[in-house]
Amino acid sequence: VSFDLVIRNGETVTATEKIRQDVGIKDGQIVALGTGLGVGRKEIDATGKLILPGGIDAHCHVEQMSSSGIMTSDDFYSASVSAAFGGTTTIIPFAAQHRGQSLRTVVDDYMACAKPKAVIDYAFHLIISDPTDAVMGQELPAMIADGISSFKIYMTYDALKLDDYEILEVLSTARKEEALVMVHAENHDVIRWLSEKLLSQGNGDPKYHAVSHSRIAESEATHRAIALAELVDTPLFIVHVSSEEALDEIRRSQSRGLKVMAETCPQYLFLTAKDLDKEGMVGAKFCCSPPPRDEKAQEAIWEGLIDGSFQVFSSDHAPYRFDETGKLAAGPNPNFKQIANGVPGLEIRMPMLFSAGVLGKRMDLHRFVEVTATNPAKIYGLYPRKGTIEVGCDADLAVWDPEKEVRISIDMLHDNMDYTPYEGTEITGWPETVISRGRIVVEDNDLKVDRGTGVYLKRERSSAAKPSGNLVPEVNSQLNFNAKIL
Ligand code: DUC
Ligand code: ZN
Ligand code: ZN
Ligand code: ZN
Numbered sequence: 310v311s312f313d314l315v316i317r318n319g320e321t322v323t324a325t326e327k328i329r330q331d332v333g334i335k336d337g338q339i340v341a342l343g344t345g346l347g348v349g350r351k352e353i354d355a356t357g358k359l360i361l362p363g364g365i366d367a368h369c370h371v372e373q374m375s376s377s378g379i380m381t382s383d384d385f386y387s388a389s390v391s392a393a394f395g396g397t398t399t400i401i402p403f404a405a406q407h408r409g410q411s412l413r414t415v416v417d418d419y420m421a422c423a424k425p426k427a428v429i430d431y432a433f434h435l436i437i438s439d440p441t442d443a444v445m446g447q448e449l450p451a452m453i454a455d456g457i458s459s460f461k462i463y464m465t466y467d468a469l470k471l472d473d474y475e476i477l478e479v480l481s482t483a484r485k486e487e488a489l490v491m492v493h494a495e496n497h498d499v500i501r502w503l504s505e506k507l508l509s510q511g512n513g514d515p516k517y518h519a520v521s522h523s524r525i526a527e528s529e530a531t532h533r534a535i536a537l538a539e540l541v542d543t544p545l546f547i548v549h550v551s552s553e554e555a556l557d558e559i560r561r562s563q564s565r566g567l568k569v570m571a572e573t574c575p576q577y578l579f580l581t582a583k584d585l586d587k588e589g590m591v592g593a594k595f596c597c598s599p600p601p602r603d604e605k606a607q608e609a610i611w612e613g614l615i616d617g618s619f620q621v622f623s624s625d626h627a628p629y630r631f632d633e634t635g636k637l638a639a640g641p642n643p644n645f646k647q648i649a650n651g652v653p654g655l656e657i658r659m660p661m662l663f664s665a666g667v668l669g670k671r672m673d674l675h676r677f678v679e680v681t682a683t684n685p686a687k688i689y690g691l692y693p694r695k696g697t698i699e700v701g702c703d704a705d706l707a708v709w710d711p712e713k714e715v716r717i718s719i720d721m722l723h724d725n726m727d728y729t730p731y732e733g734t735e736i737t738g739w740p741e742t743v744i745s746r747g748r749i750v751v752e753d754n755d756l757k758v759d760r761g762t763g764v765y766l767k768r769e770r771s772s773a774a775k776p777s778g779n780l781v782p783e784v785n786s787q788l789n790f791n792a793k794i795l
Pocket of ligand 3: 558
């Protein structure tokens with residue numbers, strides 16, 4: 310035998326090509342592409358199927374404590390199993406710093422959680438909530454050198470938010486270290502003011518979550534984050550964009566030549582604020598931040614995903630069950646401020662986009678591969694090991710049946726949730742065999758690997774984080790920024 314595994318008679322699809330060819334896999338890597346390949350110890354017949362790069366979900370929350378002390382329902386086992394069943398072979402969740410914690414402790418904790426449980430490969434982004442001199446001066450550079458080359462900051466949430474001064478400190482450190490800054494862009498005081506008015510008028514139902522997290526809170530913070538990044542010439546990645554107004558800010562900055570990147574998520578294509586307006590507390594199932602908007606926003610978000618304004622499509626999987634461990638942790642009738650923010654989406658991320666986007670003829674198949682796998686690999690320093698199909702890449706692949714009809718329901722998903730926001734949605738296309746480093750992870754609707762078989766991925770610094778070198782004139786001439794800070 311020449312190979313550990315051969316996938317025959319399928320069509321491989323990358324961001325640029327679609328080729329009818331076989332894939333030869335040995336020692337976890339793709340070692341041959343072509344026809345007439347030798348025999349494999351195991352063979353898969355992919356006649357009529359598409360062979361896609363395994364997905365990379367670059368935004369998900371796993372075994373993470375929310376800022377109000379609620380634990381996600383998924384641990385690294387259930388999250389990675391669920392991801393795999395949906396065609397994803399790499400996840401990049403967050404290692405979240407709580408104020409006062411050293412980054413080393415944070416990362417060691419998450420590593421210890423993930424290692425014995427994950428069934429697919431994983432990396433981490435940090436969340437920085439306490440940018441002290443020691444954190445910024447010593448700890449962060451050490452973490453970046455260790456392979457955690459991106460981190461998220463927040464402009465809202467009491468326990469997480471940074472003010473503009475702190476954001477500038479963080480951005481200029483990131484510039485020096487060439488790490489990528491991801492930002493949760495919502496105006497804290499707008500949300501706080503609207504929330505207080507709503508609650509004081511007795512309006513606490515879940516639907517008011519979407520009112521308090523106004524589109525203007527999002528677009529203002531998006532504009533401000535971009536302005537701060539421009540001031541210190543640091544690339545910026547805007548996470549979970551929900552509105553046309555925020556998208557407009559991103560587009561404007563991109564057309565001015567700034568290095569601004571962004572992602573959107575399933576909830577902004579498939580949900581609206583109307584979903585929060587349901588009998589009793591049911592709307593809590595759809596509370597996430599930013600919230601889903603309206604049909605017009607959905608259309609705009611689709612447009613941004615298709616035209617390249619968004620580079621990445623992530624789930625923002627933030628799983629809180631509809632019970633006292635999650636959405637109802639504050640009691641059976643919480644007001645919208647007391648409801649944990651987030652929706653699950655690891656498993657449906659790719660299938661729902663494939664069905665509505667590719668089969669729905671909105672989105673080219675190559676663009677689908679790009680936003681779900683290739684671009685996140687490139688932007689987060691995993692390319693070309695992950696995110697494409699070439700000789701020498703890890704054999705992370707999903708064999709998709711483009712005709713399989715699936716009705717999404719909580720019963721068929723593999724996360725540890727008790728609901729899905731997409732219950733009853735009929736879609737076509739599903740990844741039926743999923744392979745990670747040559748190991749068959751999912752086959753015949755069955756999990757084939759043991760817990761703890763995924764590996765940690767030390768990431769490279771990515772070119773996405775390289776400053777453009779175009780400093781605004783006042784900083785360049787007055788501050789001697791390059792000499793002083795670099
Ligand atoms: N931000 C996230 O990235 N995920 C869930 C909730 C939030 O505010
Ligand atoms: Zn966020
Ligand atoms: Zn603006
Ligand atoms: Zn998130």
